[in-house]
Every structure is written in C-alpha cells, then in structure tokens.
Amino acid sequence: MRKASRVLVLTLIAAVLLSNVAFAKTKIVQWSFPMLENEMEVLWKPFIEKFNEIYPDIEVEVEILPWAGRDERMLTAVVSGNPPDVVYLNEFFLQTFASRGALEPLNAYISEEVLLSRFPETLLSTGKVGDNYYLAPMLTGVLGNVYHREVLEKAGWDINNLPETWDEFLEFAAHIKKWADENGEQVWPIAYSASMETTLNMSWFPILWQAGGDIVTEDGKKAAFNSPEGIAAMQFVKTLADNGYIPESLITSGRGDDYFLDGRVAMIFGVDAAGIAGMRERDPEFDSYAVVGPILKGKERVTYTTLGAWAIFKNANNAEAAAKWIEFLTSPEINVEYNKKTGYMSPIIGAPKLFADDPLLGVLEEQVIYGRGGMTISQERRVMDVLKRAQQAIILGEASIEDALRSAEQEVNFILR
Amino acid sequence: MTAVRYTKNILIYVCLIILAVIFAGPFIAMFLVAFQANPVTSARDIFNLNFTLSNFIRVFNESRLARWFLNSVITTGVVTVFGTFFSSLSAYVMAKKDFPGKELIFWLFLAVLMFPAHAWIIPMFIQMSRMGLVNTYWPFFLSGTSSAFGIFLLRQYIEQNVVSDILEAARIDGCGEFRTYFHIVLPTIIPGLITLAIFLFIQWWGQFMFALIMTTSGDMYTLPVGVALIRGVAQSNLRFVMATTAVAVLPSIVVFIFFQNYLMRGVVMQLD
Numbered sequence: 001m002r003k004a005s006r007v008l009v010l011t012l013i014a015a016v017l018l019s020n021v022a023f024a025k026t027k028i029v030q031w032s033f034p035m036l037e038n039e040m041e042v043l044w045k046p047f048i049e050k051f052n053e054i055y056p057d058i059e060v061e062v063e064i065l066p067w068a069g070r071d072e073r074m075l076t077a078v079v080s081g082n083p084p085d086v087v088y089l090n091e092f093f094l095q096t097f098a099s100r101g102a103l104e105p106l107n108a109y110i111s112e113e114v115l116l117s118r119f120p121e122t123l124l125s126t127g128k129v130g131d132n133y134y135l136a137p138m139l140t141g142v143l144g145n146v147y148h149r150e151v152l153e154k155a156g157w158d159i160n161n162l163p164e165t166w167d168e169f170l171e172f173a174a175h176i177k178k179w180a181d182e183n184g185e186q187v188w189p190i191a192y193s194a195s196m197e198t199t200l201n202m203s204w205f206p207i208l209w210q211a212g213g214d215i216v217t218e219d220g221k222k223a224a225f226n227s228p229e230g231i232a233a234m235q236f237v238k239t240l241a242d243n244g245y246i247p248e249s250l251i252t253s254g255r256g257d258d259y260f261l262d263g264r265v266a267m268i269f270g271v272d273a274a275g276i277a278g279m280r281e282r283d284p285e286f287d288s289y290a291v292v293g294p295i296l297k298g299k300e301r302v303t304y305t306t307l308g309a310w311a312i313f314k315n316a317n318n319a320e321a322a323a324k325w326i327e328f329l330t331s332p333e334i335n336v337e338y339n340k341k342t343g344y345m346s347p348i349i350g351a352p353k354l355f356a357d358d359p360l361l362g363v364l365e366e367q368v369i370y371g372r373g374g375m376t377i378s379q380e381r382r383v384m385d386v387l388k389r390a391q392q393a394i395i396l397g398e399a400s401i402e403d404a405l406r407s408a409e410q411e412v413n414f415i416l417r
Numbered sequence: 418m419t420a421v422r423y424t425k426n427i428l429i430y431v432c433l434i435i436l437a438v439i440f441a442g443p444f445i446a447m448f449l450v451a452f453q454a455n456p457v458t459s460a461r462d463i464f465n466l467n468f469t470l471s472n473f474i475r476v477f478n479e480s481r482l483a484r485w486f487l488n489s490v491i492t493t494g495v496v497t498v499f500g501t502f503f504s505s506l507s508a509y510v511m512a513k514k515d516f517p518g519k520e521l522i523f524w525l526f527l528a529v530l531m532f533p534a535h536a537w538i539i540p541m542f543i544q545m546s547r548m549g550l551v552n553t554y555w556p557f558f559l560s561g562t563s564s565a566f567g568i569f570l571l572r573q574y575i576e577q578n579v580v581s582d583i584l585e586a587a588r589i590d591g592c593g594e595f596r597t598y599f600h601i602v603l604p605t606i607i608p609g610l611i612t613l614a615i616f617l618f619i620q621w622w623g624q625f626m627f628a629l630i631m632t633t634s635g636d637m638y639t640l641p642v643g644v645a646l647i648r649g650v651a652q653s654n655l656r657f658v659m660a661t662t663a664v665a666v667l668p669s670i671v672v673f674i675f676f677q678n679y680l681m682r683g684v685v686m687q688l689d
Contacts, residue, residue, distance in 0.1 A: 031633070034650035038479055040635075063633045066645035069626060072535075076630050080543040082551075084633075281654055282456055 030086040083313035095378035105132035109323030135309035139344035162293035191256020202270040212299035226409035292363035305371025450659040472660035485643035496561030504567025512575035574609030612683035
C-alpha cells in the first residue's frame with residue numbers, strides 16, 4: 001500500500017513536470033522604438049493577442065526603447081551576446097550588424113518565395129547582403145516638398161503650377177524673394193535645413209541623387225560624391241543660400257517647421273508623413289494651407305525613402321519562433337493596420353492605398369515610386385557627418401565647392417578604407 | 418572715484434543680469450510651455466500664457482512617469498546616501514592612514530575618472546547581465562555607491578579639515594577605528610559630505626546612458642530614459658514634452674537652488 005502510494009506520488013510529480021515541459025511557452029523578446037503614444041495598448045497588445053490565436057505556444061514580449069542612444073543600446077546587447085530576438089532596424093544599420101555576423105538570414109526561416117511575393121524586390125534587396133535577406137520591410141516613408149498656399153497666393157504664384165524641376169524651382173524662389181523684398185515681408189522661398197542635427201537623407205542626399213550622383217560607389221568602398229553631379233548638387237544648395245532663399249538660421253541650427261507654420265517660408269523641403277503629422281498636431285489648420293508638391297527633378301526625379309524593417313539577432317533564443325512573429329507582422333493584414341496607425345506607408349505588394357482620402361499623405365503615398373533608400377554601409381553616420389560639415393563650410397563660404405568636396409572625399413575614403 | 422565704482426558695479430550687474438537671462442531663459446520657457454493650454458507654434462505663443470495643469474495631468478495619466486519618477490528616486494537616493502558614505506570611508510583611509518601602496522591605489526582611483534563611460538559600459542553590462550541583474554536596481558546600486566570622484570573630493574576635504582592630532586588623542590583615549598570615524602571624522606566633514614551628495618544626486622538623477630543600457634523594461638526606466646522615450650514619440654507636441662521634462666528637471670533645480678553654496682565649495686575643493 002505504502003509502495004503503491006509512493007509510485008502514485010512519483011507518477012503525479014512526473015506528470016506535472018512533463019506537462020510543464022509540454023506546455024512551456026517559447027518566449028521571444030522584441031525591441032522596437034516608439035512610433036505612437038500609448039503604443040503598447042494601441043498597437044502591440046492587439047497584435048500579440050491575434051498572434052497568440054495562431055501560435056498559442058509563443059509568448060511575445062515587446063520592449064519599447066527610446067530612439068536616443070539606440071545605436072549604443074543595440075551594440076552593447078550584440079557585443080555582450082545578449083540581444084533580443086527581434087529588432088526594428090533601419091536600412092543604415094544593416095551593415096553594422098550584418099558585417100559582424102550579428103543577424104540571422106531571414107531566408108533560412110522564411111522562404112525566398114514568400115519574401116518576394118510580399119515585398120518589391122528593390123526594397124527587399126536593400127536588406128540583402130550576399131545571398132541572404134536580413135531585413136523584412138515593415139514600413140516606408142517618402143520625403144516630399146510641402147508648399148504654403150497662403151504665402152503663394154499673397155506672392156501671386158499659382159498653387160496649381162508648382163515647380164517640377166530645379167530650374168523651375170529657382171524661378172519660383174526668385175519670384176517669392178522679389179515679392180518679399182518689395183513688400184518688406186519676412187518670408188523666404190524655402191526652408192532647407194543644413195544644420196548638423198538634420199540627417200542628410202532629408203536634405204542634401206535627395207538633391208545629390210536628383211543631380212544623378214551618388215554618395216559612395218556601389219561596392220561601398222569609395223566616395224562617389226566628388227563628381228560633376230555632386231558639384232552640381234552642392235551648387236544648387238549654395239545658390240539657394242547665396243541668394244537669400246533660405247532663412248539664415250536654418251544653415252546652422254533647427255528645422256523649418258516653425259518657419260512654415262508661421263507662414264514665413266513658401267516651401268519646406270524634405271517632409272515625411274511623421275513631419276506632416278507633427279505639424280498637423282501643432283496647428284489644427286495646417287491642412288488648409290499646406291500642399292504637397294512634386295518631387296523635384298534635376299537629371300532625375302528622386303527622393304529619399306526610409307525603410308523600417310524587422311530583423312532577427314544571431315543569438316536569438318528561438319529564431320524559428322522569431323521568424324514566425326516577423327512573418328505574422330509582415331502579413332498584409334497586420335502590416336496595413338500597423339502603417340495605418342503609425343502614419344507610414346505599407347511596403348507590401350498590392351497593399352491598398354492607406355491615405356487615398358488624405359489630401360497630403362495621399363500625394364506622398366503616390367510619390368513612393370520616386371523613393372530610394374539611403375546608404376547601407378556601416379560607416380553611414382560618419383560619412384554623413386563629414387558631408388554635413390562640407391555642406392556647412394560651402395554655404396558659409398569657408399571653402400569652395402571643389403575644395404570642400406575634395407577634402408571630404410579624402411576623409412570619406414579614409415573612413416571606408 | 419565713487420562714480421567710477423558705481424558705473425563699474427552697474428556694468429557688472431547688467432552683465433550678470435544678461436547672463437542670468439541667457440542661462441535661466443530656457444528653463445523659464447520650458448515651464449511656460451508646460452503650463453500652456455494653447456498649441457505652441459512659435460516663440461510668441463510661449464509668452465501668451467493661457468495657464469493649465471492639463472499637460473501635467475495628461476503626462477501622468479498617459480505615460481508611466483510616476484513609475485519612472487519612483488525609479489529615479491530609489492536609484493538616486495540609494496546611490497547618493499551610500500555613495501557618499503562609502504566614499505567617505507575610503508577617503509578617510511586615503512587621507513589619514515599610512516600603508517604600503519597607498520599612493521598607487523589612490524592614483525588608480527583617479528585613473529578611473531579618466532575612462533569615458535563608453536569604455537567600461539559594455540564590460541559592466543556583460544557583468545550585470547551574467548549576474549542576472551539587468552532590469553533591476555542593482556546595477557545602479559553596485560556601480561553608483563563606489564565613486565572615485567567622491568573619494569578624491571573627500572580626501573581633499575579630510576586632509577584640510579580633520580586634524581591628525583585629534584585622531585591621535587581619540588586613539589589614546591581608547592576609541593577604535595569606527596568610533597573615531599563616526600564620532601570625530603564624520604561630524605567634522607558634514608559640509609564635504611553634503612557637497613558630494615549633491616554632486617552624486619545631480620549626476621545620477623540625470624544619468625541617461627547607464628540607465629538606458631541597464632534597463633529594457635518600461636517599468637524599470639528612470640526619468641531620463643522615460644523622457645527620451647516620450648520625446649521620441651511626442652516630439653511634435655511641445656507642451657507634452659515640456660511638461661515631462663519639467664517634472665524630470667525640477668528636483669535638480671530645487672537641489673541646485675537650495676544647495677548652490679555647497680556646489681561652489683565642491684568646485685573650489687577640486688581646484689585645491
């Protein structure tokens with residue numbers, strides 16, 4: 001009897017232990033960065049609930065970290081061998097992590113056919129190193145030009161005749177400047193920020209690409225901006241500055257939002273969906289005077305597209321579960337919902353237009369076709385800093401365009417060596 | 418002569434007022450925006466104040482600001498109290514005891530000050546991570562309660578203010594080491610301790626990178642990390658961001674206002 005009860009107790013213990021093993025959830029941790037206020041409730045909890053209806057055995061923990069210091073935070077986690085399973089990355093982080101072997105190739109878990117059926121190949125290849133895809137695109141955002149209807153009306157420029165090319169823009173700028181000077185108005189034609197805080201993805205790089213140039217060579221090993229196209233792009237910016245088309249303070253600090261909201265500039269260069277959302281929040285009347293104009297064309301009509309994507313870190317606790325979560329997040333239904341809430345554009349093939357009813361974002365969404373990603377080299381930020389300094393030196397007249405670009409080229413080649 | 422002196426004084430005061438406006442201006446603007454009911458789109462909106470507390474109420478309701486505030490109070494409080502105490506113990510030994518290698522050890526302490534945070538943050542994180550202490554208060558406690566700067570500062574103070582003869586007399590009267598320390602050294606160096614406590618408070622209350630690296634859970638963020646999180650998501654809503662920032666910086670401002678004499682003294686002590 002005693003023996004029988006012992007066996008019974010042992011059997012019960014074994015059953016409990018085994019059931020724990022059998023029903024133990026696989027836990028994955030995701031690091032993302034804030035997109036919305038109250039994001040956990042609005043976005044992630046509903047997504048996790050839906051995911052758990054399909055995969056009840058995978059527990060997802062989303063940790064939202066500040067944007068500030070994210071490079072240091074991610075690098076520390078990677079170097080210490082303790083990264084999260086899934087992480088939100090922009091394309092410019094790709095080389096930083098992929099070159100260290102810190103990322104899992106997505107195609108090892110999600111078939112290439114599925115990836116290619118979901119995303120445009122051009123976008124997907126932004127996250128490709130060698131034969132492997134490392135980034136699953138989640139969002140895109142295109143950079144546009146927003147014009148101030150009231151300023152244009154006062155200055156006598158037809159809002160339906162917005163500049164399409166550089167030459168047309170220079171004509172437009174001259175017209176606004178002349179009107180402002182003649183009428184004693186403190187109004188400038190364009191808010192273009194050349195400050196050290198402004199990323200060149202939102203300022204000079206689109207102009208360089210419009211000129212037909214590029215920042216670095218295709219293999220990412222040498223500077224490519226010191227070219228006739230690069231000189232033309234810098235000349236365009238310098239012309240704007242030298243003619244007083246840009247508010248002087250924007251050369252060294254700040255962004256142009258305040259000028260635009262105050263009606264002190266006719267156009268603000270390089271605004272994305274988040275920028276529009278921000279200005280809308282600051283001024284409820286924003287839509288009444290803001291108009292998204294055409295992407296300018298030098299030799300080419302091109303602008304910057306940001307890419308936000310998911311990636312799996314190498315030391316993930318469970319890469320397979322992480323891949324299932326990413327596959328879920330990039331499914332058309334979830335992806336569209338995510339972008340609708342965050343105000344970005346969906347990179348999914350055949351995704352419905354999210355902002356067709358929006359007079360501003362709707363136009364930006366149409367302009368996605370002109371977008372291209374930024375640099376994907378690991379030294380992206382250092383290269384950008386060199387060019388920011390060069391741009392400022394040129395605009396402030398501290399160096400000629402040729403000298404500044406030549407010197408920047410040497411510095412960048414040293415960085416990329 | 419008097420006229421010259423008056424003119425000189427007036428000029429000095431004018432310069433000081435201008436400097437005060439330059440330095441205090443951003444703080445004043447921050448509080449004005451935080452209490453502003455209307456959207457702030459330009460500089461003139463800041464001064465056209467329509468007073469409200471709703472920005473603060475919203476910040477506390479819609480974010481975890483109260484939790485982050487509590488985390489900051491706990492981490493900074495413990496670091497300030499124990500960091501000051503432990504530094505004073507080491508400083509006392511460094512100032513008043515003789516043993517082989519004392520100078521070498523002291524210079525090693527000072528060498529720690531030369532290392533930028535980026536040089537030791539990764540090894541520190543690995544250590545904390547292996548001990549399972551990430552996302553707890555322990556990294557703050559373990560790292561903050563030993564302060565090379567504190568030892569340096571208090572050693573100077575003890576050398577200048579604690580007379581060795583009194584320590585000798587206490588020993589002759591039968592005081593042990595700890596009794597000598599608690600009854601003679603500690604009461605003598607209270608101003609120095611307050612100075613160090615203020616430095617530690619200000620340093621750890623505003624500590625961003627360390628807190629960012631050692632925490633990933635929203636519940637464990639301290640105020641600087643929480644403020645950065647809010648800035649990232651609500652940067653276009655200036656009133657919301659400024660209300661958050663105001664809550665975050667207010668304790669530092671209060672400490673500065675009430676203890677500025679001690680801070681000045683600390684700066685002088687370092688120069689000595």
